[in-house]
Amino acid sequence: MRDRMSRPQPLASIGSFKTKWSIIVVVAIGMTAIMSQVGLELGWPWWVRLLAAITVGLSLVQFLAHGTTYPLRDMAQASETMASGDYTVRVAPAGKDEVGQLTEAFNAMAGNLAEADRSQREFIANASHELRTPVAAIRSTLENIVDGVVPAESKTMAKLLAQTEHLSGLVAQLLDLSRLESGAETVKMVPLDLGDLMHSVESEARLNHPAIELELKSPMGLKVVGDEHRLRQVFTNIVANAVRFAPLGSPITVVVGHQNGTARIAIQDLGPGISDEQKTRVFERFWQADGTPSGSGGGAGLGLAICKEIIEQHGGQVSIEDHHPAGVSVVVELPRML
Ligand SMILES: Nc1ncnc2c1ncn2[C@@H]1O[C@H](COP(=O)(O)OP(=O)(O)OP(=O)(O)O)[C@@H](O)[C@H]1O
Ligand SMILES: [Mg+2]
Structure with missing residues (x-):
């Protein structure tokens, strides 16, 4: 490839593929005509003139066209390599014309594919690691029961049940994430009263954590279009994080408001x-x-990734802001139904 690059590419600076080939054709025809005329004046027989004209014409095309077709061959070869799973291949940059732009786009695409491949591998490695931990714990407890080292009493069974619940929660989160990201599951949009939804999230949080100091400030009649089940999942998740990270007994505040066409829900903790x-x-x-x-209710770090996916499918966004005097404010913004 270096050899090809080091040869002169006389038309590399021309920015249009069409112009490049027009020049090649015109120069080749011109030189062929001149050659034929020279041969005529020197009294060459017709077949020598023809041979000389063809040789000169083809040599000129070879010289001028160098650098116009190899990027296409390189891309075809690189595509085959990529199809076999190697995303590290790149093609050499090739001039300023449309083919050059195509090589740049090809390299950018190869870079994106390599990144997607890396992130998918990392995801699988992380998921396997997270699943292996509870499975190993369940297995060793069961082995101990079978060997008679640990009695099969209700305390041990309760521990096993908790580990199994953790495992099935993790599997459910992984399934959720992959369904949402692949588009296999989309949000079902219906008109919703945001106040009602947040009140039911609040009641559920109180039921799960009777000791929490949770305050909800929400105006009446604020409507959004969204998937009730998925939005409930988002807010339950964010409130659960706040409960987990805030000091015991410190207040958690949920403030619902709106500005222009956007509903804003802030979950604040200290x-x-x-x-x-x-x-x-x-x-x-x-x-x-x-x-x-x-x-203590903590999972594998998938909760907010799922929230982001769901909120983005609603055309909204979720971000983290500082909260004063301490803690965070997790802010969800959703298009408001006017
Ligand atoms: N309110 C919060 N205060 C401080 N750190 C937080 C808060 N919410 C989230 N985080 C940080 O962000 C990380 C990711 O949160 P996320 O909800 O995605 O995962 P998780 O709660 O650890 O597990 P999962 O939600 O899967 O059960 C948390 O582990 C924590 O380090
Ligand atoms: Mg969480």
């Missing part, structure tokens, strides 16, 4: 907060801050 660099990372799959407590 917990340890999230640093600026981590504010976008929390939405990555499996990301958890160092020191995030395992157990």
